Amino acid sequence: MWIIPIVFVILLISGTAFAYLMGAVSVLSFVMAGKTQFLSILPQRIFAQLDVFAFMAMPLFILTAEIMTRAGVTRSLIDFSLSIVGRFRGGLGHVNILTSVFFAGISGSAIADSAALSRTFVPEMEERGYDRYYAGAITAASSMIGPIIPPSIIMIIYGGLTGASVAALFAAGVIPGLVLAVSLMILNALIARLRNHPGGASDDLPRFWPSLKRAAPALFLPVVILGSLVLGLATPTEGSAVAVLFALIAGQFYTGLSREMIVDALEATARMTGTIFIILAAISVLGFLAGQMGWSQALADWVESIGLTGTRYLFFLVAIFLVAGMFMDTPVALSLLIPLFAPQALEQGINPIHLGIVLCFNLCVGLITPPLGKCLVVVSALTNLNYWRLAWTALPFVAVQVLLLMALAYWPEISLALPRLAGFSVD
Secondary structure, three states: OOHHHHHHHHHHHOOOOHHHHHHHHHHHHHHHOOOHHHHHHHHHHHHHHHOOHHHHHHHHHHHHHHHHHHOOHHHHHHHHHHHHHOOOOOHHHHHHHHHHHHHHHHHOOHHHHHHHHHHHHHHHHHHOOOOHHHHHHHHHHHHHHOOOOOOOHHHHHHHHHHOOOHHHHHHHHHHHHHHHHHHHHHHHHHHHHHHOOOOOOOOOOOOHHHHHHHHHHHHHHHHHHHHHHHOOOOOHHHHHHHHHHHHHHHHHHOOOOOHHHHHHHHHHHHHHHHHHHHHHHHHHHHHHHHHHHOHHHHHHHHHHHOOOOHHHHHHHHHHHHHHHHHHOOHHHHHHHHHHHHHHHHHHOOOOHHHHHHHHHHHHHHHHHOOOOOHHHHHHHHHHOOOHHHHHHHOHHHHHHHHHHHHHHHHOOHHHHHHHHHOOOOOO
C-alpha cells in the first residue's frame, strides 16, 4: 500500500487534474487492497453518487450567475453600495464588503466574487489613497461571503452528500453571512481610523434613489430565490430555474443580452458543472473503497475511544477542515471529507444543518489562507500583487473569520434561528 501515496505525490507534482488523480489513486487502491472484484460495479456507484435531485439545482444557479455577471450587474451594485456607506471613513472598504453581500445573492461562489470585484475595487481604492495590498486583502476576505449567503454551490453539494435540506441550508446561511459582513466592516472601520483612510460626505457619491433603481433587479434576485424556498412555493431545483428566467429578464434591463453572451454563459456553466461532477465521480470511487475496507467504522471506533463527542467532536472537525481548506478546493474537500466524518457527527446528535453551515464556512476560510488560498491567488493574479505580501495583509481578516467560525460551532442558534422561524424542521 506504500505505493499509493508515492503515486499520489508524483501525479500531484506533475500537475495532473485532481479528478484524474483521485480516480487513478482510487483504482490503484482497489488493486493493492485485493478488491479488484468490485471494480466492475464502479460505474453504477458513480451514477448513484451523481443521481441526486439536489444536484440538479447546481448548474442552473451557476448559469444564473454567469448571465448576471455578463449583463454588467457589478457596476450597479457598487454604485448602490457607495450611496449607502461611501460617505463614512474607510468608505470604499465598506463598499467592497457590502457589494460582496449583494453579489453573493447572485454568484454563490467566492472565486467568482473575487474575480469580478478585484479588477474594479483594487485600482479604485488605490486611486483614492488606500494601500493596494489592503485593497486586495479586503476584496479577498469579503469574497468569502459569497458561498455563505444563498444561493450557495457548496451548500448544494453538502445537501446532496448528506441528504440535508438545501432550502434549510440556504436559510441557515443568511445570518452567518450577514454577521460576517458586519464583523469585517467593524474591522475595516478600526483599521480606517488607525490608518486615516479617506471617506466622508465630500466624496463624489452616487445618489441613493437612482442607484437603487438601477440595482433593483440584481437585489431582487436573492429575494426571489430565498422567498420561493422559505414560503414553500418551489424546491431548490425549481427555484434555480426561476432564477435563470429572472436573470434573463434582468439582463435585458441592464446591458441587454446578445446571443453570444448567452452562449458564453452556457459554455462557462458546462465547464464548471462538468468540473464539479467529475470530481464527485472520482471521489465516490474512493468512498466506495472506504466502505469496503471499513474506514468509517474504524474512524468511529477511534473517535469513541478518545472521548470525542458532541461539541468536542465538532471542534475536532473544525481543525481538520480548516487545514484541508488551506490546501484543497472547497468542492473537493467537501466531497472527500463529508462522507468520512459527517456520519459520526450526525450519530452523535449534531444537527445536520448546523454541521453544514459550520463546515462550509470552515472550508471557505481556507480560501483566503496560505499556502494555497484560492481567492488570494485570484486577486493576486488579476491585480499583479505579490501573493505572500497579500496573504500577510489579509491575516487580520482571517483572524476575525476564525473567531466567528468558533462562535458558529459553539452556538448552533446563530445558524438555526432563521430556518426554525421559516418553519423548517431542524430539530
